Amino acid sequence: MSGISSLPGSTDKNPTPFYPDHLFVEGVAAIAVFLVIVLIAFVWQVPLEEMADPGDTAYVPRPEWYFLFYFQLLKYFEGSLAVVAIVVLPALTLALLVLLPFLDRSAATGIRKRPLTAALALASVLCIAALTALSVLEDESHLYTMDLPPVTDEQIAAGEEIFGRFCQICHSVDGKGGFMAPDLTQIGARANRAYIEQVIIDPQIVNQATIMSVIPLSDAERHEVSAYLSRKK
């Protein structure tokens, strides 16, 4: 076992021993990491949702944040293309990772001397960051899609009237209305029209225990309200 204590290629005059000096530094770093983790854990209590309900197929789950980029990627490959996202791309990525040391064989280690690897690494980081950002931006609401009649001025006017009658006791818009529910002055900026329709049909998609009740509107009336609200930006 002996004989490997000196490092191959080491040029240092007085290298620090691993124990105790280096272990001490690592220990300090570890304590710092530990404190940050505990602090975040303390401030951010893990959310626990309702108990699993295998019957509730309308539920739209989101993965952990570090899988969001992949979740987002999947959206671009639907139907028969799904194979690309679940087999081809992961397999290629994995192969590239495993083979990297055998593809990039030059002796150069400086990053400036390896433009291709540097570009690949940078591109991967940027792709993951961009996909994650897109996924976060494309708020939950955008997962909802529906065929809706185009918005007309009459619809918006009628929608405002219906909103005043059925919704304003709880919701406020432009400073007028109840305060039992979220202000909807800018709902059109954070949600699309299909999402608003879905909330009216089934308020529980927002929150399982919501106090918002199912309000019996006709399809036409619902389209009018959603038209009105989707213009509130």
Place this chain on the structure above:
Amino acid sequence: MNRIYQFIDERLHLGPLISEIANHPVPDHANLLKTPKAIIYCFGGMVFFILLLQVLTGVFLMFYYVPSPDHAYASVTYIRQETAFGGLLQSVHRVGASAAVVMVMLHMLRVVLTGSYKNPRELNWVVGVFLLLLVAGFSFTGYLLPWDQKAYWATTVGVNMIAGIPLIGGFLADALRGGSEVGALTLTRFFVIHVMVLPALLTIFLAAHFFMIRRQGISRPL
């Protein structure tokens, strides 16, 4: 202390082994005391530390956790509400998982940027890729355990994706689920993979990783 050490050392002759582990020199470019840039060489060690933290918090969670659809959710609620520091414990385990992912990525980036995967360290890089997959596996299996809506449906989506793999997908998905739907068998399977199979594999691959680092030393400065 000394007497006890001597007693053991006379019989087991630990001296050379311990100095082998403890006395190797750390090169200046990887030494935070000598240069602040060495912080990038800390990431791997930090991943290891976080993994130890995950084991510790995981053990405490397991004291109460019950892997069955009838009790999983209630046992997690119990941990959060009834046990001393239970909520914090669960949070630390969850935040720790995220921190491990962040650190693994930083560690990989540093290995790429310093070209440390090159001769003679190719094999250790490959071992590293397996470590990355293991970390992802921990995350995927752990997500189901609280058995709340998010856990259930995220796992359903995940396994459905596996089912989409041509030819073998259906078989793989059924094997993972223990049937055609996410249910009691899925939960026990994920639990055993999360607390038994993956930790065992992790131990083996980490041992290989660390052995190779010691054999080959930290790569030279740029």
